[in-house]
Amino acid sequence: MKTRPLNLIKTLSLSALLLTGMLFGQPATADPLPSIAKPDRPAISIIIDDLGNLRDRDLRAIRLPWAITYAFLPHTPHARELANLANSLNKEVMMHLPMEALERKRLGPGGLTLDMTRQQFLHQLRDDIAAVPHLAGINNHMGSLLTQHPGHMHWLMQELGEHDALYFVDSYTTKTSVAIQAANENWVPNIRRDVFLDSDRDPAKIRAELRRTVRLAREHGIALAIGHPYPETLEVLEQELPLLAAKGIDILPVSQLLDKHMQRFRTWRAFLSP
DSSP, X not given: OOOOOHHHHHHXXXXXXXXXXXXXXXXXXXXXXXXXXXXXXXXXEEEEEEESSOHHHHHHHXXXXXXOEXXXXXXXXXXXXXXXXXXXXXXXXXXXXXXXXXXXXXXXXXXXXXXXXXXXXXXXXXXXXXXXXXXXXXEEEEOTTGGGOHHHHHHXXXXXXXXXXXXXXXXXXXXXXXXXXXXXXXXXXXXXXXXXXXXXXXHHHHHHHHHHHHHHHHHHSEEEEEEOOOHHHHHHHHHHHHHXXXXXXXXXXXXXXXXXXXXXHHHHHHHHOO
């Protein structure tokens, strides 16, 4: 495993790491997007998950005119085409990586499971990464079982460290997830989901969860929400997102929210230093 100096991780922004490849010594997988973050404004990121299976549905999501981040399921019929389109529209692309759940739900293609050997796990993971172009990061699809297991999470993070400056978002499908700890121990930039927008597809409930995301951003500086390309979710976003700028809220790609997250950590660390 590569040794990476901790101070370097904490000093450089994620966008700089993506631009230079300094963290991993290789060209970046995805070019960094132009920064739209404003230092003193609260910011949110929204990830739309589960893309790649239904082209027309997913096109509506990708055409939202804000800096939404799009997470594609690997090996789905339209993932490559739509990831290319999202990238051409200056939208950030992630892979929504299927991982085994406690409920043993069907994973679909590209899934990672607890019974895999390390060799099988890495072979599938590398195949999944190759299936989605323009990757900036990865988050877990389901995974309430697999994200609890330190060994598998270390396999994952060690491999992410070999694929340019990919970040990891813990979708946080279980409170006993060890994914963030494993990412930290392997120098992978990371952040955890704060809000699921549409666990209930009632538009009033989705609107309430979006407003909760904004409240969290006002309280803590940043907040990360995950939603899906449901018609109800997209309609709420189309109605509500134009109002956020007027309310002083930035909508950022996840990589730029991570920059703000890392800056908060550096400020906190400096405050505690003698």
